[in-house]
Ligand code: SF4
Ligand code: SF4
């Protein structure tokens with residue numbers, strides 16, 4: 001039902017908007033915000049979106065629901081003054097080295113300082129610099145540039161279900177940090193980059209491979225080849241003023257050629273290969289009724305999520321490498337010769353919408369003799385910067401076709417860039433076109449049923465790791481069953497990847513997806529099986545899909561990365577209390593971070609020696625609520641803080657002597 005309220009003296013109608021901010025923006029008035037994101041919960045902390053009612057009451061528009069008959073003002077003298085003071089305070093606490101900040105020109109703080117006309121900061125500058133955390137292969141964290149908006153915290157927790165960023169300390173010491181102020185590489189981050197995608201400042205940015213790429217381009221020995229992921233072609237244009245979703249494939253190829261790339265190929269070619277290998281694997285699992293459901297494997301953030309959080313499902317992931325890695329392996333292993341070079345002198349650059357692909361390229365499984373299959377990964381954002389750095393005027397770039405043979409792809413490979421694309425391509429290989437519908441119990445899951453050889457194949461697709469987590473829990477509880485499940489870590493699939501141009505909002509993602517799937521509609525060949533270059537690849541090199549050679553080049557293995565490896569560490573419930581002494585090592589978060597796991601392993605070795613064997617039972621347990629003295633160990637009823645192997649052994653001996 002339509003209701004009305006007054007904004008700046010004008011009647012404005014509204015219906016089901018969740019807050020005043022949405023109504024104000026719908027009325028064409030822009031309010032500054034840092035901590036509001038329509039896809040995240042409302043935090044209401046930055047105080048930039050303040051409005052004033054007729055009684056002079058000030059409220060945050062993002063956290064106030066609209067009411068019929070309300071009358072508010074958005075830009076009174078008082079509000080403008082207040083916003084300026086808030087912004088000045090933020091700037092005073094901020095490392096203002098804009099000239100060297102990678103976010104400069106696309107930074108919300110910089111933008112609002114300009115819009116609000118901040119000419120000077122009257123509150124001085126915070127002393128001391130905090131260390132920059134560049135330990136992650138995907139993102140860089142510069143706490144000196146954090147304005148504590150909490151967007152990354154909510155993104156990581158609410159949308160991605162990972163929750164490795166949080167607020168710590170109080171007042172002026174407050175910070176956003178990984179648990180216990182650890183480096184990001186030491187916690188369960190899956191490298192999706194979604195935190196950096198919502199960070200309004202340069203506090204979270206993408207780990208850059210640009211220098212590596214420039215060095216290769218300037219090295220006359222190197223043949224530098226690019227592969228372009230499907231999602232990049234419908235988003236790069238945003239960096240140069242095109243509407244989201246506008247396909248710019250030919251321009252991307254042309255720009256890369258101008259920059260100096262020797263060959264430009266299409267990752268969609270490798271996506272076609274992925275779909276063929278993955279459907280072959282799927283049919284085998286179906287026929288043996290083994291390792292079902294089969295999860296797709298082309299999203300490295302999802303793969304890492306399973307390895308870290310749900311390792312019991314690691315064998316359900318398809319063993320197919322992602323298209324990026326299949327491309328690298330085929331390029332260096334087979335096609336280098338075809339383009340007149342060899343695997344030592346070829347430098348493979350992936351152009352991806354994704355930060356997790358940077359981490360994937362560094363996995364040891366994807367190195368041969370110390371050389372990576374993929375040498376560098378540039379995100380769409382980095383590609384735009386490299387184009388500008390090279391002085392290429394994007395508008396004037398002449399469109400060019402991909403190089404052959406790895407530039408040939410079918411529609412199946414193209415749609416890998418959006419959610420439902422991978423599952424659709426895999427089904428096309430078995431001759432079916434799934435018709436996805438929204439799941440009646442969970443609107444974030446799309447499902448389809450396919451009739452295949454007198455059985456029904458149930459397919460599901462989900463994007464956003466938080467949604468995937470719910471699906472995993474349903475599978476675990478036996479509430480749901482599917483045969484094939486496509487999971488993409490980023491909302492909407494790779495078109496919403498952490499390396500895509502910002503903003504990366506829901507509407508923009510929809511436009512990119514329409515652009516990609518619209519482009520696919522125009523393609524004549526839909527099934528990856530129809531790709532003539534791939535037919536030759538199997539005929540001349542790989543044999544059949546799923547062959548030993550295909551496995552060696554195109555498949556991989558996964559690792560249980562859960563921080564407590566249950567195979568060597570058992571928990572309290574499994575204790576054999578018939579033994580005399582019981583030693584419990586706390587593996588709660590504090591103790592784990594203080595070395596409890598190493599302590600456990602060493603104790604395990606010591607206590608299996610002759611003196612203690614059959615006399616002492618060792619188990620892991622959770623928090624003794626003595627975290628400030630971690631790591632903690634309990635020997636029978638005696639709690640040992642700041643435990644060491646020596647302290648524990650002494651306590652065991654002491655108690656044994658007393659008996
Ligand atoms: S990269 Fe993804 S998992 Fe890692 S901190 Fe950011 S949002 Fe969380
Ligand atoms: S790191 Fe970025 S997104 Fe996170 S709280 Fe700081 S400014 Fe906000």
Ligand code: SF4
Nearest residue numbers: 299354489490494497
């Ligand atoms: S969904 Fe795509 S962009 Fe996002 S992490 Fe996975 S592979 Fe990367």
Ligand code: FES
Nearest residue numbers: 044046047049062
């Ligand atoms: S946007 Fe409303 S308080 Fe931050």
Ligand code: FES
Nearest residue numbers: 586588591624627
């Ligand atoms: S985590 Fe070990 S005592 Fe709290």
